[in-house]
Amino acid sequence: MLNSHGGIRWRLVFRLRLIAVSIMASMLILACILTWIFVLQPVKANPGTIYIRADGSVDPSTANITSSDNVTYTFTDDISDSLVIERGNTTIDGAGYKLQGTGGGTGIQIWVFAWEENVTIKNLEIASFSTGISLTNTGNITVSGTKIRNCSRGIAFGESFNNIISGNIIVNNTDGIGGSTSMETVISENIIANNTNGILFSWAQNNTIYLNNVTNNEYAIYMVGWSVYNNTFYHNNFINNTNQVYIEQPNPNVWDDDYPSGGNFWDDFPDLYPLVGDDYSGSDQNETGSDGMWDSSYEIYGNNTDRYPLTTVIPEFPTWASIAPALVIFTVAVIIVKNRRINTPIH
Secondary structure (H helix, E strand, O other): OOHHHHHHHHHHHHHHHHHHHHHHHHHHHHHHHHHHHHOOOOOOOOOOEEEEOOOOOOOOOOOOEEOOOOOOEEEOOOOOOOEEEEOOOOOEOOOEEEEEEOOOOOEEEOOOOHHHHOEEEEEEEEEOOOEEEEEEEEEEEEEEEOOEEOHHHHEEEEEEEEEEEEOOEEEEEOOEEEEEEEOEEEEEEEEEEEEEEEEEEEEEOOOOOOOOOOEEEHHHHEEEEEHHHHEEEEOOEOOOOOOEEOOOEEEEEEEEEEOOOOEEOOOOHHOOOOOOOEEEEOOOOOOOOOOOOOOOOOEEOOOOEEOEEEOOOOOOOOOOOHHHHHHHHHHHHHHHHHHHHHHHHOO
């Protein structure tokens, strides 16, 4: 039999143990609740980001994007957010409107399962993002008729294949077009101007770059790394760039379309080769008669030579002066339509 003091001590110990168990149980329940809230809950969309979901819906549904067939998604007004595309086989038509950033983030990010993208982005202006359009782990993307400006990187590659970048205006960015691991991509008929690097390649093979106006950049073409080779450049206008081409490693790339198609227009050719004229023709430039190509090659670096540099600017490619009126007319038309929508009374 316990004496009175022993009974009191036993009851006190029992109560202390009971309190300890209660505290531990409460902490366990709290841990379970916190785990459910922060871990097991489904991932929610980033505030302000617009999603084109894999099922075809636009999230949020109030965004300035509409679609009648879950294939073509058309802007109905300017958007001041990022856009994430999760659905393949789609066309994003900016309809002349703007996707406006605040200096950070990504304008358009493509996340489509199993490399089945087939996404087209067109008729859009993208401004003031860290990255205008991110082509990371993507393939079969077309970007056309789009203006990208004031971004750290206009169009960024990363594990990206079989894309078409054509007919765009890419200006006032750090890198106009660039990134790592770009293969089998066509870059054509773009205006690439006033960037630090017009085109930046790091780990790039079998890309074709032609009919671009590459002007007023610090570097027209910037290539870094051992894995930049077998890229083909021809019929481009390289004008008023501080540096035409920087190549870190002397890997072979192709800088012309053979004879008689020819190579590129380099505005610094007469200064580099003042004694060279256009007096001869033929694949070896040893036949009498001019052919619109300088009689000597344009040496770049290592295994990189334009064998048939052109004496004049590619005439068929539109210049800033020729497209400026069309851009002005299109912009005015968009403003008129927006004002009519605003001023139209609701019945």
